[in-house]
Amino acid sequence: MQLGYLMAGVAGDMAQQKLDVISNNLANANTAGYMEDRTSFSSQFSNAMGREGAPDQTSAAFLSTNKQYVSTQAGSIHHTGSDFDFAINGKAYFRVQMADDSVALTRAGNFKIDADGNLLTQGNLPVLDKAGAAITLPVGAVSATQDGTILVNGNPVAELGLSMLRDERRMMKAEGVIIKTAEDNIIDADKTVSVHHGSLERSNVNSVLAMVSMIDTMRNYQSTMKIVEQYNQQAGLLSDRVGVVQ
Numbered sequence: 507m508q509l510g511y512l513m514a515g516v517a518g519d520m521a522q523q524k525l526d527v528i529s530n531n532l533a534n535a536n537t538a539g540y541m542e543d544r545t546s547f548s549s550q551f552s553n554a555m556g557r558e559g560a561p562d563q564t565s566a567a568f569l570s571t572n573k574q575y576v577s578t579q580a581g582s583i584h585h586t587g588s589d590f591d592f593a594i595n596g597k598a599y600f601r602v603q604m605a606d607d608s609v610a611l612t613r614a615g616n617f618k619i620d621a622d623g624n625l626l627t628q629g630n631l632p633v634l635d636k637a638g639a640a641i642t643l644p645v646g647a648v649s650a651t652q653d654g655t656i657l658v659n660g661n662p663v664a665e666l667g668l669s670m671l672r673d674e675r676r677m678m679k680a681e682g683v684i685i686k687t688a689e690d691n692i693i694d695a696d697k698t699v700s701v702h703h704g705s706l707e708r709s710n711v712n713s714v715l716a717m718v719s720m721i722d723t724m725r726n727y728q729s730t731m732k733i734v735e736q737y738n739q740q741a742g743l744l745s746d747r748v749g750v751v752q
Contacts, residue, residue, distance in 0.1 A: 521727035539614025540709035542577040581710040589648040590617045593707045596699035601634040601667035614683040634667040650703035668695035
């Protein structure tokens with residue numbers, strides 16, 4: 507009974523974690539450049555044979571949460587007409603500067619400028635150019651070319667810093683739409699990447715599929731909680747009746 511109680515408890519905890527992830531994805535379904543979080547699961551074997559290198563001879567007792575990862579599937583691009591909106595077509599990211607001066611990445615190109623003309627993210631992080639310096643724009647009509655060159659009144663003033671990852675599995679969410687990875691995992695974007703000025707990339711969350719997954723996960727959670735309740739009732743019966751002389 508103890509093993510069954512453990513399995514049900516782990517399944518319930520796993521479902522709860524998945525619900526938290528899905529809820530956060532749905533909350534950001536309309537956030538520009540948001541990349542969906544997903545969870546993966548690994549098998550927990552019922553005895554030591556799995557740990558000793560013979561998993562084929564051992565049945566899996568239950569699943570447990572292995573890790574959370576970020577879906578890098580691109581969201582759809584829609585036109586906004588804003589001077590400070592940029593969308594990336596291709597597997598690349600905008601470079602931004604964190605508060606500790608480290609470099610982070612984002613797909614959210616809904617930028618803004620402050621009173622000094624500094625180009626910033628919605629979280630007030632400086633947007634970096636190709637050389638790694640913060641971008642400052644003079645007053646004027648803003649346009650951009652597909653390679654990321656920003657022009658003001660027709661004159662080139664900066665080039666957006668665009669980066670790709672050697673291994674997308676090595677990145678993690680820092681906060682919101684900002685991701686972090688090791689510096690040696692960041693490389694310059696290649697010619698397959700282009701920039702759309704006056705456009706934004708939508709979140710890559712499919713709201714319909716997320717809602718279906720939430721309903722399914724909720725049902726699984728309710729089922730596991732019923733099993734846990736039944737084990738609790740059995741444990742109570744054992745405590746009350748075992749050893750009692752009739």
